[in-house]
Amino acid sequence: MKLSFRKAVEADIEFIVEGIIEAEKSGSDKLPYTTLFDLSEEDTAKLIRDILDEDIEGQEWCLQHFLIAEADGQQAACLSCWVEGSQGLGSGQLKAQAMAYFLDKVWNEAADKLKLLAEMQLPRLKGYVQLECIYTHKAFRGQGLAGRLIEFAVSEHQKNDIDFEGCEIQLLANNSAAVASYTKCGFLKRRESTCNDIRILDLLADGTRISMVLNRQNG
Amino acid sequence: MDKSKIRTDLSTLFNKVFKCGEIEITDTLTAADVERWDSLSHLTMVSEVEKHFGIRFKLKELTGMKNTGELVQLIADKTG
Numbered sequence: 001m002k003l004s005f006r007k008a009v010e011a012d013i014e015f016i017v018e019g020i021i022e023a024e025k026s027g028s029d030k031l032p033y034t035t036l037f038d039l040s041e042e043d044t045a046k047l048i049r050d051i052l053d054e055d056i057e058g059q060e061w062c063l064q065h066f067l068i069a070e071a072d073g074q075q076a077a078c079l080s081c082w083v084e085g086s087q088g089l090g091s092g093q094l095k096a097q098a099m100a101y102f103l104d105k106v107w108n109e110a111a112d113k114l115k116l117l118a119e120m121q122l123p124r125l126k127g128y129v130q131l132e133c134i135y136t137h138k139a140f141r142g143q144g145l146a147g148r149l150i151e152f153a154v155s156e157h158q159k160n161d162i163d164f165e166g167c168e169i170q171l172l173a174n175n176s177a178a179v180a181s182y183t184k185c186g187f188l189k190r191r192e193s194t195c196n197d198i199r200i201l202d203l204l205a206d207g208t209r210i211s212m213v214l215n216r217q218n219g
Numbered sequence: 220m221d222k223s224k225i226r227t228d229l230s231t232l233f234n235k236v237f238k239c240g241e242i243e244i245t246d247t248l249t250a251a252d253v254e255r256w257d258s259l260s261h262l263t264m265v266s267e268v269e270k271h272f273g274i275r276f277k278l279k280e281l282t283g284m285k286n287t288g289e290l291v292q293l294i295a296d297k298t299g
Binding site: 054056058085087088089090092093094095096097098100101107114115118121123126 | 259261265283289
């Protein structure tokens with residue numbers, strides 16, 4: 001299998017939308033935007049496309065932050081990477097701003113559910129490269145592609161960014177396969193945050209969020 | 220609107236939203252400097268600012284804002 005890595009282009013948008021949706025499900029059938037905002041998967045895909053179109057740097061749903069792994073010329077895996085806080089506002093604020101803009105009243109109606117989510121929010125490490133929306137198409141799973149793509153993303157930042165401090169990945173605790181895969185890449189669990197309100201499990205696959213970090217010195 | 224008046228009004232609004240007490244609105248102030256300035260309170264702050272000053276921000280303006288200095292400038296531009 002011939003493997004190559006490149007930056008995403010507009011022609012990758014549908015693959016990226018699929019990747020974001022699968023990554024958001026965190027290995028379950030529960031899509032947070034369906035449970036939070038009563039959006040169908042189709043409406044969620046449209047919301048993601050709308051935000052990707054805006055090209056808002058500094059948050060995960062930005063086309064120019066995506067990298068693509070190709071296997072024998074086919075899109076096989078993707079991830080989003082950006083430096084947290086490089087655009088002033090944090091990625092959480094930028095993404096929330098974009099979502100609230102497009103969802104309008106639907107966003108306001110979800111206020112109580114959003115407060116539950118906020119309870120388990122972990123502030124991302126400013127200046128750290130953030131890796132998100134890590135996804136491998138099912139036809140290419142079990143071959144270590146996501147790990148190779150992560151290594152590529154890390155090495156590109158180490159090579160090109162003199163201020164590179166390290167990388168952070170945030171994920172839900174239920175996704176043990178992903179935790180094992182990131183540990184294999186050298187990431188260590190740094191902190192976690194739990195929402196103790198049982199209603200969180202109506203919204204997400206797990207009530208605990210984990211932050212894993214790869215510092216420059218152990219990279 | 221005069222920038223010093225905008226800063227005074229913002230200080231009151233920030234205190235209401237972030238419950239941060241009296242806060243000096245400097246040009247370099249960012250979300251990282253205010254403890255309760257998270258993604259949800261950020262949206263409340265934007266909504267309060269729009270209501271108070273009678274303005275409406277575009278998405279590009281909101282997501283491109285780097286600090287409160289730029290927020291003050293935007294409000295000054297919109298209020299004339």
